[in-house]
């Protein structure tokens with residue numbers, strides 16, 4: 001469980017000046033949840049991620065990760081429970097060979113050789129990288145590098161895996177496949193996933209969506225609950241998915257679309273339902 005209570009953080013920029021980045025965030029995330037964290041530029045997403053892995057410490061309120069308070073001295077205990085993957089895998093990949101890179105984290109945990117090799121095998125398989133252990137990292141595609149970075153985090157066997165905009169440098173279909181892989185891992189391993197993104201269509205793939213705005217939690221709910229508040233989302237500088245936008249406009253013109261519309265297929269279903277009910281009513 002991650003528990004943030006009235007969590008605040010300000011960057012010190014000078015003797016007196018402080019930039020408030022988080023302003024009283026209350027949030028509870030259970031281990032095993034599959035969550036998208038979304039917000040406009042500067043809303044505080046990266047600051048929250050850095051607090052969650054104890055790169056920063058709260059300047060107000062409290063933050064606990066699986067019962068461990070995030071504060072100076074507890075960094076290693078926190079990082080045993082939470083692993084993070086950043087936007088650009090080139091910043092994170094250290095070793096030349098794929099298998100060595102994935103083994104790097106577990107080696108630093110001081111684990112036995114056998115356990116390390118078990119974890120490397122598991123992580124490579126989980127990310128569809130089996131047979132690639134001997135490859136040189138520099139020869140991989142951006143999508144493959146991102147998967148190696150995630151495999152490295154996974155080999156630490158964290159309770160939570162946090163991904164800070166991991167798809168922003170990938171083509172959309174590759175990013176989508178990556179999210180489906182994460183979903184699979186979340187279901188199978190019960191590992192909590194917190195995925196930071198700017199993209200609402202990506203957020204639609206998660207169970208829970210937390211929207212940050214100006215360092216505060218603006219919304220927290222299922223994608224359907226969040227997308228229903230499309231006006232507020234736009235106000236927070238976020239685009240709703242095209243299908244949600246179209247459904248809003250159609251409903252605004254009196255078209256009685258049923259159900260929650262999150263994406264193209266659910267809009268298609270609602271439109272098909274409309275044709276069905278017209279046919280039943282004997283309409284054209």
Ligand SMILES: Nc1ncnc2c1ncn2[C@@H]1O[C@H](COP(=O)(O)OP(=O)(O)OP(=O)(O)O)[C@@H](O)[C@H]1O
Nearest residue numbers: 011019020021039040041042043044045046047048
């Ligand atoms: N090192 C820093 N020093 C001073 N202010 C900072 C620093 N890093 C971030 N900020 C400020 O803190 C606020 C939150 O920034 P943060 O990077 O957490 O937002 P974000 O939602 O991750 O944005 P983006 O999507 O652009 O990465 C912003 O006002 C930002 O300008």
